[in-house]
Amino acid sequence: MSALPCGAPPPPPPPPNMAPLKGLSLKNIVGAVLMIAQEPTGTSQEQFRRKLKVIIEKDIPELSSKVLLSSNFPVCPIMQDGPCCGIVALAMAAQMLSKETTASHVLKTSQNLGFSLQGELFSAYNLAKLAEETLKCTSEVLDMRDSESKRSLLRHLANSHPVLVPYDGDGNNAPCLKNGHKAHWALLTGFLASLPKPLEINNSLDITEDTELCPLYHIKSKKSVPLHDQIVGSPDVFVYGIQGKSRNVSLWPLHNLLASNANLREVDPNREAETDQYLIPQEGIQSVLCNKIVILHS
Template identity: 35%
Template structure:
């Protein structure tokens, strides 16, 4: 682990805007959610998207929701989490705090406690977290939970593990770039919206009363075969908004793969940041952290 004052990098990361902690471009799907009870937020957001998908500010050209009753069966998994707006570069720590809501904790853990432990262990200096491995260690220290660090890429076997994990009701932390100026961010994924091929027979699920073709997953639905999935979107929250966001899995995976360089703006701000040996590429690129209830245990990277 290196504790260093990062020098300006001559290389610029590539980012997509409008999503996550807004680092990139309009290639993601942003949900303009309302300040309604958590139980209704997701469905209200889907309805809004369905009604406004042609609006210029939505940036949504896939006509996803118009296909609900035509081409695919849509299966929604989601568990609500509270929101917390970050102050400074705290996106990873805020995402970790939100994830705690899905870990069946015996008692609440304050955000201040998470920050305190991260500082004491030398994982952060300003609230930043540039190491997924350190994030997994931190989660195991502040929560009674099991952690698993995925590495390599978010495709193939890792994609399957992420979808199975989310469908079981557990959170996933995924880093991604925010924009060309700010640097990177981290999102807590709390659920998935899966477009299933029409020939697939769903387990008993409740069809939404307002959107035909959209089904709310039952516990038995988590056993769906992945080869039946034609479209994959992740539901998430991050520290710059109280609203849910809906991401294309492919775009999120590609965004994560862009995490190779430290932000030029951060590098030039005169502050000290903690960067792992190997830099941002080694610490975050191709990595995700899976959390589940249980005693502290850190699994080796996959």
């Protein structure tokens, strides 16, 4: 620090201590940043490609006799602030429907409708209604115990329709079995399935071969209806999932995700006791969350 010139007035006294502004906190500032869609970085995309390569080579048996078909809708991630996994999953789903909304708007609407206090959504039916209110779209709640539900789920994914799935999230956010104590929401954006060679290409099939990952093909349009039967019957079906605790896209075996979805029997007892912080359905999550998946379309 340089010396003051002779005759210069002394510096002004420091300002008095001021009370913090109401409603302004580090948590609120961080939350405002987290709840905004962010473009994926090149690094995250490269990491996902490496992860995809590992899954293809290690998790798909008899790979030499198969081809892999992928359909995915890239989505900008939104990080959650607090128990808002369903809120941000719905806000990300808006991108797939070419709708404009924000996680903050979805959160406020959920509170106004009496569906949540902090952003928690323990009912698939409430999330479906919230989607209709905020995105002006059509919603459908699938019961995955229905024999046709898997076919319907994959058909919607092949047509780039958002699929919202509640499940138990492990420490790495992958599906696990915790009886519903780690209930979490994810948005499914596509699928990866193995098919026997050779892959028959006809006029109804619009695909392109991956230049780096063999034998992977990408669906480029919504014309691939004839393949749905083969995809449903595939022994290796994975789904692309994104959720509010990571900026990275995940790829999970569909049967693992559905098993996790089917084990949502009860809310974590610690949360259930905090009745002033969470809105938990009186009928219990086994009736309104377990085996339930939400489909959205325009």
